[in-house]
Amino acid sequence: MAPAMILLGEIGRPHGVRGLVRVRSFTADPLALTAYGPLYDAAGTREFRLTLLAEDLARIEGVADRDAAAKLTGTGLHVPRTALPATEGEDEFYLADLQGLEARAEDGTPLGRVRAVEDHGAGAFLVLEDERLVPFTRAAVPVVDVAGGHVVVVLPDEVEARGE
Known part of the structure; x- marks a missing residue:
């Protein structure tokens, strides 16, 4: 059985012509989007390695132009549930x-x-x-x-x- 995938963010619209993208982070600290290891699509089959340039701007490894970036618009960025830290206490959960x-x-x-x-x-x-x-x-x-x-x-x- 494939591990449960947890949505941490989303790829937004392209920024400029060199493949940069806007990103929406759903983590408490937007800069922690890449802190849990590689990010994947919802099925866990495609890996995305991001370099955050700002809270809402990223470079994706292998994406070098605006057209390639545009094709990724709306793609969810997930990690396996096992990559997230354990919760502390009875009242804490994901x-x-x-x-x-x-x-x-x-x-x-x-x-x-x-x-x-x-x-x-x-x-x-x-x-x-x-x-x-x-x-x-x-x-x-x-x-x-x-x-x-x-x-x-x-x-x-x-x-x-x-x-x-």
């Missing part, structure tokens, strides 16, 4: 670790599994198997038990309850 966990109501009623964790700028939310979106806040997700394989979800009034 959002990617939530995928696949069972979602339960406070009374233990199964709500399905967490299909994905997404963040489009206004805060993270869990996507359940039935496509319900749950804000990833302490009020809506008071319990995260990665080791136990589940999260407890308190569905906000705005999230339609299924099957009622």
